[in-house]
Amino acid sequence: MNPSERLRVVVTGATGNVGTSVMRALEREPRVGSILGLARRRPRLTLTKAEWAEVDLSLEGDTARLARYVADADAVVHLAWRFQPIRDPLTTWRTNVLGALRVFDAVAAARVPVLVHASSVGAYSPGPAGGAPVSEAWPTHGWPGAAYTREKAYLERVLDTFERDHPQTRVVRMRPAFQFKEESASGQRRIFAGRWFPGQLIRPDLLPLLPGLPGLRLQLLHTDDAADGYVRAVLRDVRGAFNLAADPVLDGELLARFFDARPVTVPAPAARAALTAAWRMRLAPASPDLLDAVLRLPVMTTARARQELGWEPARTSLEALEAFLRGVRAGGGDATAPLAGGRFG
Numbered sequence: 001m002n003p004s005e006r007l008r009v010v011v012t013g014a015t016g017n018v019g020t021s022v023m024r025a026l027e028r029e030p031r032v033g034s035i036l037g038l039a040r041r042r043p044r045l046t047l048t049k050a051e052w053a054e055v056d057l058s059l060e061g062d063t064a065r066l067a068r069y070v071a072d073a074d075a076v077v078h079l080a081w082r083f084q085p086i087r088d089p090l091t092t093w094r095t096n097v098l099g100a101l102r103v104f105d106a107v108a109a110a111r112v113p114v115l116v117h118a119s120s121v122g123a124y125s126p127g128p129a130g131g132a133p134v135s136e137a138w139p140t141h142g143w144p145g146a147a148y149t150r151e152k153a154y155l156e157r158v159l160d161t162f163e164r165d166h167p168q169t170r171v172v173r174m175r176p177a178f179q180f181k182e183e184s185a186s187g188q189r190r191i192f193a194g195r196w197f198p199g200q201l202i203r204p205d206l207l208p209l210l211p212g213l214p215g216l217r218l219q220l221l222h223t224d225d226a227a228d229g230y231v232r233a234v235l236r237d238v239r240g241a242f243n244l245a246a247d248p249v250l251d252g253e254l255l256a257r258f259f260d261a262r263p264v265t266v267p268a269p270a271a272r273a274a275l276t277a278a279w280r281m282r283l284a285p286a287s288p289d290l291l292d293a294v295l296r297l298p299v300m301t302t303a304r305a306r307q308e309l310g311w312e313p314a315r316t317s318l319e320a321l322e323a324f325l326r327g328v329r330a331g332g333g334d335a336t337a338p339l340a341g342g343r344f345g
Helices: 017-028 060-070 089-110 147-165 182-192 223-235 252-258 268-280 288-295 303-308 317-330
Strands: 007-012 032-039 050-054 075-078 114-118 170-176 178-180 209-212 220-222 240-244 262-265
Touching: 007 017, 017 032, 017 178, 017 182, 017 223, 032 060, 060 089, 075 089, 075 223, 089 114, 089 147, 114 147, 114 223, 147 170, 147 288, 170 223, 178 182, 178 223, 178 317, 182 317, 209 252, 220 223, 220 317, 223 240, 240 303, 252 262, 252 317, 268 288
Parallel strands: 007 032, 007 075, 032 050, 075 114, 114 170, 170 240, 178 220, 209 262
Antiparallel strands: none
């Protein structure tokens, strides 16, 4: 890319939690001249530099349309992902894996100079004994029991081959922690807690006791801070993987202080049994296999992103969590179908 030229960037999954933040971050960047947001459903979101197009990456029939859309791109940011329906892994595979392959093929055919792919902390193999933080060199074989981690790890292997076969494309893999913001709260509530879970019940005064799992350590990140990392990856001459996460790392004790609640240790087998029962009765939209994966996630270092991207999160992990909880209680949302606001439904 010529630094003096204004860039055209194509974003897949542009209407989701990360996509809306990336679109707005690109809108603010003076080196970006135009943005094309691709999604299954056209949003009501209006941005000065942005156009929108409807593409369903799970459909082979949309492959030709996708190829036309990326043909004149200076960079493609691939964010599209379906988390649900977890009970139907074939459906998520068609979008998350086969859809990604269609994007990668289109990028290769058009010789797009830059591909930035949304990987995840979930792509990593279980962390080391003792919980030492891992760099981007840690193996990315995921956790085989959960569809999400299997799919993220599979695409890491696909990109290994892509980089070998298409050296003309600069490939960047972003591996963020869990990403939250106020505007995505209703959509994420529907994904993880179900459509009819009343968000206004998530209040500190209603949580005198906070169940905690031994050894659980979570990293969070405000979605807007993640989006800043994506834009920097588009603009800077970097390759490879970058971990993104904010401090502090959250454990049971810190979360209990945050909620002003008394921590109560719940053994992992008991928590899994309870979630399994709720899953089988269709009371929980998140599977026990996903819990298994979360309990094995490593803690990531973010030194490379800070040094090579010049990236620094503007908000702490606790501020990201507070933004999410504020949005859940208020029914926060955005002008896209995945992020539609509401306390119920």
